[in-house]
Amino acid sequence: MTEASDLIANDILFDWLLRRGDTALVLGHRVSEWCGHAPALEEDIALANVALDLIGQARLWLSYAGEVEGKGRGENELAFLRDAWDFRNLLLAEQPNGDFGQTLMRQFLIEAYDLPLLRALERSADERIAAIAAKAGKETAYHLDRSSDLVIRLGDGTSESHARMQSALDTLWPFSGEMFCGDGVDDAMSDAGLAPKPESLKPAWTETVEAVLAEATLTRPQSDFAHSGGLSGRHTEHLGHLLAQMQFLQRAYPGATW
Amino acid sequence: MKKEWPLWEVFIRGQHGLNHRHVGSLHAPDAEMAIKNARDVYTRRKEGVSIWVVPSAQITASDPAAKDALFEPSMDKIYRHPSFYDIPDDVGKM
Numbered sequence: 001m002t003e004a005s006d007l008i009a010n011d012i013l014f015d016w017l018l019r020r021g022d023t024a025l026v027l028g029h030r031v032s033e034w035c036g037h038a039p040a041l042e043e044d045i046a047l048a049n050v051a052l053d054l055i056g057q058a059r060l061w062l063s064y065a066g067e068v069e070g071k072g073r074g075e076n077e078l079a080f081l082r083d084a085w086d087f088r089n090l091l092l093a094e095q096p097n098g099d100f101g102q103t104l105m106r107q108f109l110i111e112a113y114d115l116p117l118l119r120a121l122e123r124s125a126d127e128r129i130a131a132i133a134a135k136a137g138k139e140t141a142y143h144l145d146r147s148s149d150l151v152i153r154l155g156d157g158t159s160e161s162h163a164r165m166q167s168a169l170d171t172l173w174p175f176s177g178e179m180f181c182g183d184g185v186d187d188a189m190s191d192a193g194l195a196p197k198p199e200s201l202k203p204a205w206t207e208t209v210e211a212v213l214a215e216a217t218l219t220r221p222q223s224d225f226a227h228s229g230g231l232s233g234r235h236t237e238h239l240g241h242l243l244a245q246m247q248f249l250q251r252a253y254p255g256a257t258w
Numbered sequence: 259m260k261k262e263w264p265l266w267e268v269f270i271r272g273q274h275g276l277n278h279r280h281v282g283s284l285h286a287p288d289a290e291m292a293i294k295n296a297r298d299v300y301t302r303r304k305e306g307v308s309i310w311v312v313p314s315a316q317i318t319a320s321d322p323a324a325k326d327a328l329f330e331p332s333m334d335k336i337y338r339h340p341s342f343y344d345i346p347d348d349v350g351k352m
Contacts, residue, residue, distance in 0.1 A: 040263070040285060041284075041285070042284050042285060042286065042295040042298065042299055043295075045295075045298050045299050046294070046295065046298035046299075049298050049302065142297075145294075146294060149290075149291075149294070153287075153291075
């Protein structure tokens with residue numbers, strides 16, 4: 001099996017791996033913020049599971065990124081000792097939890113993208129990427145199943161839950177376009193046979209999203225305006241606050257271990 | 259309108275060939291969600307290969323106060339407790 005380092009420059013691969021790892025890490029942290037606060041005990045446990053899955057995926061991507069970078073940074077250094085401008089996550093992932101509906105809508109929009117992405121990555125020319133994608137794909141298939149189901153139930157629920165879901169969709173929609181904005185990093189990864197171009201995932205995403213929104217009786221916003229910048233380190237004001245909390249312990253007590 | 263979700267009893271089959279065993283209960287609005295919630299609440303450590311959920315209201319239970327009448331009489335009927343047979347080693351646990 002081919003090694004990615006024979007096919008592509010390390011700094012490009014590093015950047016691409018950070019996008020995967022950072023998006024999973026930031027989203028995982030956001031979901032973990034529900035721990036102890038979710039509307040029902042069963043939901044609390046389910047969300048904690050999802051958060052743990054995402055943080056587990058982040059560890060795999062970030063460990064690999066650290067090895068590719070070759071500067072002695074591991075998953076911990078990359079997660080806890082980088083500042084906001086070094087993060088390469090999707091802006092959608094860092095958006096605040098809002099109410100339960102907003103959290104679920106954010107989850108759904110990202111998972112509808114993650115699943116076809118991971119399925120495509122299982123065919124990556126790089127063994128390591130393919131293996132991480134295979135593991136993450138099983139988890140994500142379940143996450144998407146759950147978030148689709150809940151978006152439908154709440155969208156097609158009471159007038160209150162419907163209104164909240166529509167408002168969540170309207171708020172988050174402008175952040176979804178960033179998922180399909182390919183750049184030079186994506187082109188190089190695609191040319192090397194390591195990853196699909198983000199644009200190529202749009203039909204699958206659109207199909208999932210339209211089917212679920214229709215069943216949920218929610219109206220897809222018309223505008224295709226897309227916020228972007230997260231993948232190149234320009235973030236919304238929310239990431240700094242998230243990192244302040246996530247990184248506090250490691251910053252205050254450097255090298256602290258259990 | 260009742261605001262609480264109904265209660266469900268959860269049964270999990272540990273491995274193929276074993277019975278589904280009662281593992282606990284949870285709240286969910288319907289059976290489908292109960293299965294999903296059971297997956298998250300009760301199979302976090304690879305406990306099973308199959309999940310059943312049953313509305314708790316569908317279970318008819320014996321009266322705890324009738325415990326003596328129901329179970330006590332069998333205690334002194336030693337012929338019902340075949341514990342004094344020698345079991346060959348290769349049979350393993352029975």
